Amino acid sequence: MARQPRERERGEREEREGEFVDKLVHINRVAKVVKGGRRFGFAALVVVGDQKGRVGFGHGKAREVPEAIRKATDAAKHALMRVPLREGRTLHHDVYGRHGAGKVYLRAAPPGTGIIAGGPMRAVFETLGVQDVVAKSLGSSNPYNVVRATFDALKAQDSPRSVAARRNIKVSILQARRRDTGETEASSEGA
Numbered sequence: 001m002a003r004q005p006r007e008r009e010r011g012e013r014e015e016r017e018g019e020f021v022d023k024l025v026h027i028n029r030v031a032k033v034v035k036g037g038r039r040f041g042f043a044a045l046v047v048v049g050d051q052k053g054r055v056g057f058g059h060g061k062a063r064e065v066p067e068a069i070r071k072a073t074d075a076a077k078h079a080l081m082r083v084p085l086r087e088g089r090t091l092h093h094d095v096y097g098r099h100g101a102g103k104v105y106l107r108a109a110p111p112g113t114g115i116i117a118g119g120p121m122r123a124v125f126e127t128l129g130v131q132d133v134v135a136k137s138l139g140s141s142n143p144y145n146v147v148r149a150t151f152d153a154l155k156a157q158d159s160p161r162s163v164a165a166r167r168n169i170k171v172s173i174l175q176a177r178r179r180d181t182g183e184t185e186a187s188s189e190g191a
Helices: 065-078 119-128 143-155 160-167 171-190
Strands: 013-017 020-034 037-049 054-062 095-099 102-108 133-139
Touching: 020 065, 020 119, 020 143, 037 065, 037 119, 037 143, 054 065, 054 119, 054 143, 095 143, 102 143, 119 133, 119 143, 133 143, 160 171
Parallel strands: none
Antiparallel strands: 013 020, 020 037, 037 054, 095 102, 102 133
16 A cells, blocks of 8 residues: 655655655646536646656546546656766756747756756656756746656757767767867857
């Protein structure tokens, strides 16, 4: 039997089950009008992660809130994806993602910055294990679109190791090339 979740501010829920942390991002109450009145149902959006680079989100619907949350959590655990993190705390590079009218910009940040992101994006970063990131959400503020846009951006995240493997070179050569081009760009700007 699962433990009772503890409620957090702004409707966020956090629970540790084994190695996963889940956060309740949004609950929507819907009504179906029938002959005798209204029948209420609930839709839940949950983000699940291991705080070590794996994260997923899920959507669940039921007549009762706990059942909708359980369904969403199960769906999220089945849809986990791995995101490469630099030093286990931030992103490797700046990235843009979108879903529908929801657009997000994610930027890598130096140590000590913290998670500078709002609402649904913050839940994704906390469950992912990111400690330093600056994020901006534009367009739709619908939590579903914002979460999906954030996941779209995270899918585009690449580590130097994967880039080097794709190019069939060593990571040290890739980093040397990056330093060389960075120095030439900086010197041409000063001239």
